[in-house]
Amino acid sequence: MTKINGQTRIVGVIGDPVQHSRSPQMHNAAILERKLDYVYVPFHVRSGELQEAIEGFKALNVLGVNVTIPHKQTVMSILDDVSHEATLIGAANTLIFCDGRVSGDNTDAQGFLRAMTEEGIDIPVGGSAVVLGAGGAARAVVVALALSGLDLITIANRTEWKAIQFEKDLATISETEISAVDLASNQLNLAIRSADLLVNTTSVGMQETDQLLIDPDFLNPGTIVYEIVYTPPETPLLRVAREKGCQTIGGIGMLVHQGAIAFEKWIGIVPNVETMRIALKQALYQKKL
Ligand code: NAP
Numbered sequence: 581m582t583k584i585n586g587q588t589r590i591v592g593v594i595g596d597p598v599q600h601s602r603s604p605q606m607h608n609a610a611i612l613e614r615k616l617d618y619v620y621v622p623f624h625v626r627s628g629e630l631q632e633a634i635e636g637f638k639a640l641n642v643l644g645v646n647v648t649i650p651h652k653q654t655v656m657s658i659l660d661d662v663s664h665e666a667t668l669i670g671a672a673n674t675l676i677f678c679d680g681r682v683s684g685d686n687t688d689a690q691g692f693l694r695a696m697t698e699e700g701i702d703i704p705v706g707g708s709a710v711v712l713g714a715g716g717a718a719r720a721v722v723v724a725l726a727l728s729g730l731d732l733i734t735i736a737n738r739t740e741w742k743a744i745q746f747e748k749d750l751a752t753i754s755e756t757e758i759s760a761v762d763l764a765s766n767q768l769n770l771a772i773r774s775a776d777l778l779v780n781t782t783s784v785g786m787q788e789t790d791q792l793l794i795d796p797d798f799l800n801p802g803t804i805v806y807e808i809v810y811t812p813p814e815t816p817l818l819r820v821a822r823e824k825g826c827q828t829i830g831g832i833g834m835l836v837h838q839g840a841i842a843f844e845k846w847i848g849i850v851p852n853v854e855t856m857r858i859a860l861k862q863a864l865y866q867k868k869l
Pocket of ligand 1: 715
């Protein structure tokens with residue numbers, strides 16, 4: 581436990597609800613390991629009180645906060661400065677307070693890519709990816725992939741108009757072609773069959789009984805399957821992909837790395853990601869360890 585004193589600096593996370601967040605365990609473990617004079621605190625901030633909370637953080641000399649549901653998009657309109665990546669994604673997950681100003685960044689896209697790199701997986705430059713989902717996390721994933729040199733990203737979402745909106749919004753951010761298809765269409769099957777990478781960004785898979793969103797008959801052993809859901813550690817999609825012989829990657833790495841990047845932005849020190857991963861796994865899967 582951090583020994584709080586008159587010089588301890590505060591970082592944290594805002595959300596509604598926020599009690600479920602495991603970021604305090606992850607960040608405080610890294611703070612403790614490096615013997616830093618910081619503490620990471622969860623703040624329950626309701627939707628109507630976001631502006632007041634931001635002003636309060638400025639007044640209280642808070643160093644920075646992560647932002648989680650439901651504030652990631654709405655916070656954008658009250659920021660003084662916004663990074664290029666947060667602008668493209670349309671959401672901020674990391675705020676930095678400095679000299680009475682608040683700037684917003686988004687570390688999800690970089691976290692997604694770093695987790696691949698640490699598994700020794702290269703982005704299939706010139707290849708194709710299929711992204712399932714068109715929610716907040718999907719947007720960070722599609723931006724990350726579109727800026728990484730893929731030729732084609734196919735997006736499939738239950739509510740198709742949201743995928744079509746992605747196609748429109750992100751069409752010009754790079755040379756990558758972005759194409760929206762129906763989740764139940766044969767176009768999706770064909771895209772999966774030839775994909776180098778398949779990413780699930782929907783919340784489907786959080787329940788062990790969740791039905792697969794794809795037809796596994798179209799899944800190729802050469803396709804890398806990336807699941808951003810992190811609980812359970814092996815979702816039905818990951819299990820099927822593993823059984824097919826696909827290289828797989830789970831969501832915990834992205835969660836650790838988006839946090840590690842935020843930590844570095846606030847504190848200016850690279851945290852030990854292994855310490856963060858162990859703390860996060862203990863907090864998430866306690867009963868199973
Ligand atoms: P979100 O904005 O609410 O989006 C949810 C997505 O899931 C939408 O595309 C939604 O489709 C789809 N979906 C939900 N239920 C479905 C169902 N029964 N059938 C088909 N599609 C369904 O949520 P989010 O913030 O993007 O988060 C999505 C998941 O990613 C969550 O499990 C979250 O924990 C995880 N996540 C992981 C990380 C990480 O670091 N690993 C980071 C962020 C999020 P509709 O548009 O049709 O509703």
